[in-house]
Amino acid sequence: MKFPLYFSKKIAFSKDNKNNLSRVIVFIGRLSVALGVIVSLVTVSTGVGSKRAIKERMADFSGHISIKSKQSNNSYNSSVLEKEGLKIKEINEIPDVAGTQNYVAVSGIMRNEHNFAGIIFKGVGKDFDAERFKKFLVAGQTPKISEDGFNSGITISQKIAQDMHLNVKDSIVAVFSKGNQSPLYRKFEVVGIYKTDIKMIDDLFIIGDINHARRIQGMEKNDVGGIDVFLKNINYIDEDAPKIDRLVGYRNYTVKATDEYPQIMDFIAIFDTNIALIISIMLIVVIINIVMVLLILIIERTKSIGLLKTLGATNGQIRTIFINYTLLIMVPGLIFGNVIGLGFLLIQKYFGIITLNPENYYISVVPVELNAVHILAISLGILVVSGIALILPSYLISKISPVKSLKYT
Structure with missing residues (x-):
């Protein structure tokens, strides 16, 4: 196992994280990821489901x-x-x-x-x-x-x-x-x-x-x-x-x-715009929160960064450690987001709890389409985009002086 990934796992799953400031920061990061996954799943599944349901109603008649x-x-x-x-x-x-x-x-x-x-x-x-x-x-x-x-x-x-x-x-x-x-x-x-x-x-x-x-x-x-x-x-x-x-x-x-029925197709086209807009907003919210988590973790572990540099770790290795660390923190948020989001969608799919006015929406119950590709794409997409977004702020690590950081308390 490579050193950055090994060290990331050690600090990510360390029991020391449970009683310090990072606990609150980690919770906020995971919560934002979970909400991002839930909202994205609901938006895509109901949006795609609604488009398909309306088209099929026209066609089946x-x-x-x-x-x-x-x-x-x-x-x-x-x-x-x-x-x-x-x-x-x-x-x-x-x-x-x-x-x-x-x-x-x-x-x-x-x-x-x-x-x-x-x-x-x-x-x-x-x-x-x-x-x-x-x-x-x-x-x-x-x-x-x-x-x-x-x-x-x-x-x-x-x-x-x-x-x-x-x-x-x-x-x-x-x-x-x-x-x-x-x-x-x-x-x-x-x-x-x-x-x-x-x-x-x-x-x-x-x-x-x-x-x-x-x-x-x-x-x-x-x-x-x-x-x-x-x-x-x-x-x-x-x-x-x-x-x-x-x-x-x-x-x-x-x-x-x-x-x-061109007027219905014009209405259906709005779903694509809404899906793209909502997912973009949720990605921005998740990225902002995850970047905030990374920056606070870097500040909190300045002394550890100085120690790693003193022991010969390069800036690239340390950046990789903290990016991996932040992404590992996101994993529970992804899991809980999928469990809650899919649970809600399954309830709606089989019990039809949420209804609509058919005069405005052409359907009376919010339809759900569960697609494994969409589900995986949402989770992987959030993880990959967040990983890319963390690269730039991680360069803050290169500004930290080993000598000054070892005096940091």
Whole structure:
């Protein structure tokens, strides 16, 4: 074992440190490190978790990537998807693709004696992924679609249900219009109520039978207005979108869920800024406290420094001793910070103690994503940055004269 590291361990774990001024200084240093780790862990885990949760909510409702006809012109009303060049089989064979489902969307109005609401009727077929949608249900179920006839069951959002005083098994009339044609009236039964916490979805969308949407839009039995493509991991959406776009034909186009709601993505981008800002502030606080600890320890052990110099130790060796000494002091702070921080995050992850207003944050419970890489990076990052920051103040040691320091009491 090299001399600086050996000597650092001897003084760091010496029992003499328990009854002198350094005990208070060491406690302050460890406390700042622990708080830095706790705040950084909570910031990164909840920030990354929130970003992922919001993106997944958008994607699990409307597909990670949607295929639409260019004739739709970004309208809520679907145009018939062109089959020329559309290679659904190849799309499903892409390794990251979890599945696809057809839909036809049409805008309309629901009304009763209590209120009225503008809606987007999203007609889905028998390939609708009810299991994926189940996480959004707060009551009832999704319509059972066979595509052999017309199912009048619909699943509406909790927001629409509250505004129109609707419950499961209630009936409601919806009005649809197309061009100069007379309005079309359809009577539906509410079979389920959902909640995504995303206002742009909850305010508009209802889920129903694709055949109703086809009839309203004047489509043929096998026509499709769009295809939702679901991926296994939303983190690969930017990589997979071009692959899918090459397989939809020149008369169709693809849109990512992350592009369909730009205002939500702008909100999500704020998380990156906040995470960077908070971690930077905590690093500055930790560094200031650790540098203070080092300087006080140097002053307190001036006599020991003079003795080491007299015995032949170089300034570089003594600086290394005190840097190692300070970093060893930080280790308990890192351990306790991780234990407390991870404990709090696990409680939040499994019990959801802290809630949010979904109208402002698009989620109702603070989500947590525990990533081993992030956890290790925070601890190692604090340790490495602190070690680098200690190099400059450690040069104070070279100013200490052996002769004068041995007279120091």
